[in-house]
Amino acid sequence: DQQVKQNSPSLSVQEGRISILNCDYTNSMFDYFLWYKKYPAEGPTFLISISSIKDKNEDGRFTVFLNKSAKHLSLHIVPSQPGDSAVYFCAAISNGAGSYQLTFGKGTKLSVIP
């Protein structure tokens, strides 16, 4: 039973346009959410995060939106650049569980076309 779902395996976007990556979760105990970016043959690299007490967090070209009632978050990249082409993973933590393990989605492969 997937607790974190990324329903789009892939996404293609023109350079300069907005990329929107979506993530849904089922576990209402999750209280912290993260996006990681992964290039081939490398480990995941932390990108941006958001606490469940907020609905938006922005860092440069990257913005994460959280809709707790819908159990949905999204990552916006504006403007998209060819170097953004990678696999993006959504992850969640339940800090109350005491283990701090990350639960990941399956990832979305973003291709930014020059």
Next chain:
Amino acid sequence: GAGVSQSPRYKVAKRGQDVALRCDPISGHVSLFWYQQALGQGPEFLTYFQNEAQLDKSGLPSDRFFAERPEGSVSTLKIQRTQQEDSAVYLCASSPGQGNIQYFGAGTRLSVL
């Protein structure tokens, strides 16, 4: 500064062999995690250490998997009597405190023939 370092980067094992995978976390990081990533999937949690204490091993798939962090820094993940289904990338992550942002190594790709 140095990030999380994992070795070896690639390991080929014959079925039934024992393997040991090493993780050097970021210096001073208290928390250390191991994840398993199968092809086309997201990483899945295996185990968690806070300093030398293994606080959660609920993700270890069988008793053939064993992890240790005896001095609270370097960690080793050992897989005994490897099986083909153990083939995956094993990722190590560390965190300065109790969870939240975790920093990952490049992983060890294990292939069991």
